[in-house]
Amino acid sequence: xxxFDIHAYFGSSPLFGGVDTQEETLAAMQRYxxxxxxxxxxxxxxxxxxEGNHQLxxxxxxxxxxxxxxxxxxxxPDESIQEMRLYLAKHNFIGTAIFPHQHTPVMLTDAREIxxxxxxxxxxxxxxxxxxxxIRAIRQIAEEFDQTKIVILNMGGExxxxxxxxxxxxxxxxxxxxxxxxxxxxxxxxxxxxARKLLFGSSLPNADPSLYVGxxxxxxxxxxxxxxxxxxxxxxxxFNIEAELE
Amino acid sequence: MAVIDINARxxxxxxxxxxxxxxxxxxxAEALGIDSSxxxxxxxxxxxxxxxxxxxxxxxxxxxxxxxxxxxxxxxxSLDAGGAADEIVAGPFRLARYFPDSQGWPIDFAPFRxxxxxxxxxxxxxxxxxxxxxxxxxxVRLIGGLPNKADGWHVILESVTPHTLAEAVAALRDAPxxxxxxxxxxxxxxxxxxxxxxxxxRLLFGxxxxxxxxxxxxxxxxxxxxxxxxQAKVLGGNAASLLKL
Numbered sequence: 001x002x003x004f005d006i007h008a009y010f011g012s013s014p015l016f017g018g019v020d021t022q023e024e025t026l027a028a029m030q031r032y033x034x035x036x037x038x039x040x041x042x043x044x045x046x047x048x049x050x051e052g053n054h055q056l057x058x059x060x061x062x063x064x065x066x067x068x069x070x071x072x073x074x075x076x077p078d079e080s081i082q083e084m085r086l087y088l089a090k091h092n093f094i095g096t097a098i099f100p101h102q103h104t105p106v107m108l109t110d111a112r113e114i115x116x117x118x119x120x121x122x123x124x125x126x127x128x129x130x131x132x133x134x135i136r137a138i139r140q141i142a143e144e145f146d147q148t149k150i151v152i153l154n155m156g157g158e159x160x161x162x163x164x165x166x167x168x169x170x171x172x173x174x175x176x177x178x179x180x181x182x183x184x185x186x187x188x189x190x191x192x193x194x195a196r197k198l199l200f201g202s203s204l205p206n207a208d209p210s211l212y213v214g215x216x217x218x219x220x221x222x223x224x225x226x227x228x229x230x231x232x233x234x235x236x237x238x239f240n241i242e243a244e245l246e
Numbered sequence: 247m248a249v250i251d252i253n254a255r256x257x258x259x260x261x262x263x264x265x266x267x268x269x270x271x272x273x274x275a276e277a278l279g280i281d282s283s284x285x286x287x288x289x290x291x292x293x294x295x296x297x298x299x300x301x302x303x304x305x306x307x308x309x310x311x312x313x314x315x316x317x318x319x320x321x322x323x324s325l326d327a328g329g330a331a332d333e334i335v336a337g338p339f340r341l342a343r344y345f346p347d348s349q350g351w352p353i354d355f356a357p358f359r360x361x362x363x364x365x366x367x368x369x370x371x372x373x374x375x376x377x378x379x380x381x382x383x384x385x386v387r388l389i390g391g392l393p394n395k396a397d398g399w400h401v402i403l404e405s406v407t408p409h410t411l412a413e414a415v416a417a418l419r420d421a422p423x424x425x426x427x428x429x430x431x432x433x434x435x436x437x438x439x440x441x442x443x444x445x446x447x448r449l450l451f452g453x454x455x456x457x458x459x460x461x462x463x464x465x466x467x468x469x470x471x472x473x474x475x476x477q478a479k480v481l482g483g484n485a486a487s488l489l490k491l
Contacts, residue, residue, distance in 0.1 A: 015412060016433040032434075090289040148368050181459045183433075205434035207406065210469035218278070218461025 001216075001227060004036040005209055007126075007153055007176050007201030010056050010068070011042035012092050015184040018205040019043070022059040023171065024210050025066055031076070036065035036238070040097050044071035053083050060092035067241065068162075069126060072118075074110035078240060081117040082229070086163040088121040094239040105134040105147040108141050124149040124238055126176070132159035135166050142170040149238060151199065154179040155185040176201035177212055177230070186219040186230075195226035199234050247478040248281040250314070250485040251255045251460070252341075253373070253404055253427050253452025256305065257288035257298070266456030268305035272312045278385075278460055279481065282312050284341055284489065290318035291345050295330065303338050313488060316341040316373070320349050331364035340489040344374040346381065347405070352383035362392065369396030370486050373427065376403040376410055379411035382417035389423050390404035399423065400488060402450060405430050425488070427452035428480065429463045437470040437480065451483050
């Protein structure tokens with residue numbers, strides 16, 4: 001089964017390890033059987049936005065299946081928009097990622113400028129959600145920016161039912177499957193919305209991709225077509241990157 | 247080597263929306279190549295330990311080859327936690343389980359200490375959730391002070407999250423009585439790194455099924471970089487020794 005992990009991190013952490021170079025990224029892809037990966041800079045997410053995005057740029061290589069996201073930060077809207085201007089025209093950068101701060105969700109009012117700027121690049125925006133508050137905030141965003149394709153990273157954690165409801169309501173919302181490993185998560189989701197709205201992701205190295213492969217394999221109600229779409233094809237379609245990987 | 251899931255539950259699970267009978271737990275495990283599951287009833291976790299333990303012992307009696315009974319005890323809901331522990335020891339149970347986070351009691355808690363000391367004296371292994379910061383540290387202190395512990399008695403930490411991982415590893419290094427269940431570890435190839443620090447003989451495969459994905463938990467161990475021998479220990483060898491199977 002081909003795998004495109006759309007939620008992985010560049011930059012190792014003291015606790016979980018990880019990758020700091022392109023070589024290490026390729027080794028990790030081989031280790032976990034990933035055909036393609038889309039990276040967020042850990043440094044950009046947790047610390048220095050500009051330096052993190054800059055470091056990430058050095059390792060991306062579409063031909064080897066290494067893609068990335070520009071990290072934007074709602075506390076730094078001007079700098080974020082400048083970062084998007086620098087990187088989003090490049091084909092290796094396939095979207096903009098926005099993360100909550102210390103359990104405060106990504107709110108429409110805080111993210112509006114960034115989301116407005118993102119519209120001109122026509123690339124998806126990925127927003128991380130820990131819980132139902134995060135999902136509620138994303139629903140407001142999805143309503144106002146209804147032409148922007150938005151991927152919910154982490155599926156709202158334990159509140160993944162709320163994420164499924166949101167994706168059912170909003171045509172422009174997609175779900176990345178990492179987060180909770182509830183046994184009925186995928187079966188319930190595919191029973192509620194199309195498998196075309198689900199994307200494989202792990203949050204590597206914080207979680208091991210084999211966990212989510214195991215969850216997919218365990219879900220007997222998924223057809224072979226569903227598995228192929230979730231694991232790989234949906235990412236190619238959403239990020240419009242078939243040509244690069246071929 | 248038999249594969250043993252040390253952490254399975256059956257019954258209603260209100261916060262996770264999934265109810266699974268013990269028959270379902272057993273057949274799902276069998277389908278994935280699990281030889282036996284150490285089960286407890288969720289009734290014992292969320293409602294009545296006594297009633298839950300009765301359900302568990304009946305379930306295990308009906309499928310003795312596949313189900314190993316684990317008792318639950320809620321020290322916050324027992325006026326004689328030591329006596330409740332004695333009843334469990336006298337029953338068919340191979341493991342006693344505590345859920346301080348979902349039952350809302352702290353580790354530094356007299357009824358818990360009283361019941362734990364009974365299990366320690368009688369040598370019945372114990373598994374306890376360690377999802378709150380500080381719990382593993384307090385547990386090390388508590389276990390260290392218990393008198394008359396039986397030889398080979400162990401306490402298993404489960405539900406160790408990214409927030410409590412560093413503390414759990416430090417606790418395992420401090421206290422040889424502690425072991426670690428695998429289902430919530432999650433980080434990339436984490437078993438190999440943890441095994442290098444504390445030894446594979448202190449790791450036990452568990453899933454959190456039926457609420458949690460058994461396939462994910464199994465895949466995490468099978469796809470780790472652990473040697474075949476160490477995987478066999480984690481998947482069942484360690485549990486077989488601990489539970490005296």
